[in-house]
Amino acid sequence: MSAHEQSVIRVLLADDDPAVLAALTDLLGAEPGMTVVGTAEDAESAVRLAAAHRPDVALIDVKMPGHGPRAVHEIRRVSPETRVVALSAYDDRASVATMLRAGALGYVIKGAPVGEILDTVMRASRGLASLSGAAAAAVSRELDEHLGRREMETEHTSRLAEEIAGALQPGAIRAVYQPIFGLATLDIVGYEALARFDREPVRGPDAWFAAADQAGMGLELEVAAIRAAVARFSELPAPAYLAFNASPATAVSEELATLLLGLPAERLVLEITEHAPVRDYDALAAGLAPLRTEGARLAIDDAGSGFASLRHILLLDPDIIKLDISLTRGIDVNRARRSLASALIAFAAEMEMRVVAEGIETAAELEALRDLGTGYGQGYLLGRPGDLPAKNDQ
Helix, strand or coil: CCHHHHHCEEEEEECCCHHHHHHHHHHHHCCCCEEEEEEECCHHHHHHHHHHHCCCEEEEECCCCCCHHHHHHHHHHHCCCCEEEEEECCCCHHHHHHHHHHCCCEEEECCCCHHHHHHHHHHHHCCCCCECCCHHHHHHHHHHHHHHHHHHHHHHHHHHHHHHHHHCCCCCEEEEEEEEEECCCCCEEEEEEEEEECCCCCCCHHHHHHHHHHCCCHHHHHHHHHHHHHCCHHHCCCCCEEEEEECHHHHCCHHHHHHHCCCCHHHEEEEECCCCCCCCHHHHHHHHHHHHHCCCEEEEEEECCCHHHHHHHHHHCCCEEEECHHHHCCCCCCHHHHHHHHHHHHHHHHCCCEEEECCCCCHHHHHHHHHCCCCEECECCCECCECCCCHHHC
16 A cells, blocks of 8 residues: 555444435545545444445534434444544534534534534544634533543553553463352362462452453453463363353454363353353354353353343253352242242253253252252352362372
């Protein structure tokens, strides 16, 4: 690519007025150093084009169908490098402020002079803010605050990325293993691998993974945690299985598939958590199919803690349902928890799925779960997370 081509500003236009679109297309297309990569008349089309073309600048109409502020937010999500400028015939503080809060860098009035529109696009391509019309003075302070917040967010994300990069170094993640028991005999049937981070800053595992998601490094950290767990697979007492947690994106990633190559799939259980959103269940099920065909099992974690886990169960057809600690805690004395657990256990039996109760901490809870027909369980009463048993203890 030549230096000239690199300097061309690629612009996306979105407005529900065809005449405005045509005029802006002609205006920007005739300007040396600018090109229009796409036009849209509604928010959904604008977001789709932004994801496909990743323009340098997007001019987005405030009042277009699908809601302009939503389009700004979604474009910033699918194409973070795109600078969004709000475009409107409405020269009022409320319209400007709404678009700025959604992530717009600037604001230009449709009736502004040609030179002002071109200048706004050029400034936006360099990350510089511009405001047009009488609304400028009214919102200049809000713009300053908005840009300040964005800068702070960028610095925060950069700091998190550095911390996560440190956690990805060899030896930074330590795996611990919590035993899973058959409740009838109290024989160990498997181990759930959990990650521990013995490094600065001090934060719990959930906080580390949340920080990684915020830094855009969630998959890398999850894979690193699973790598630490499976590194000791040979020490696992046969025929016990190894269970590990993964988000939907990690579960179907090539990185995870490569990591698990060579391990006996029939002794692997992949746990999808309640807290992980699933946008396309058909795609997730298809992505999991190769691993499950080889013999690996799918577990739905945190069942009963919210509606998402029930959708996971109905749409993913898991092999194992894990009852969340919010159900098992005090199940011996809480009628509502016992009733909901009983319903899930009955459903699992009908569908030929196993049930594992999490968080068993008292003998009374254990007895109540046995009475309900729960086949398997884990918790501090039975065994805390720790090292794998030594060979001579197996």
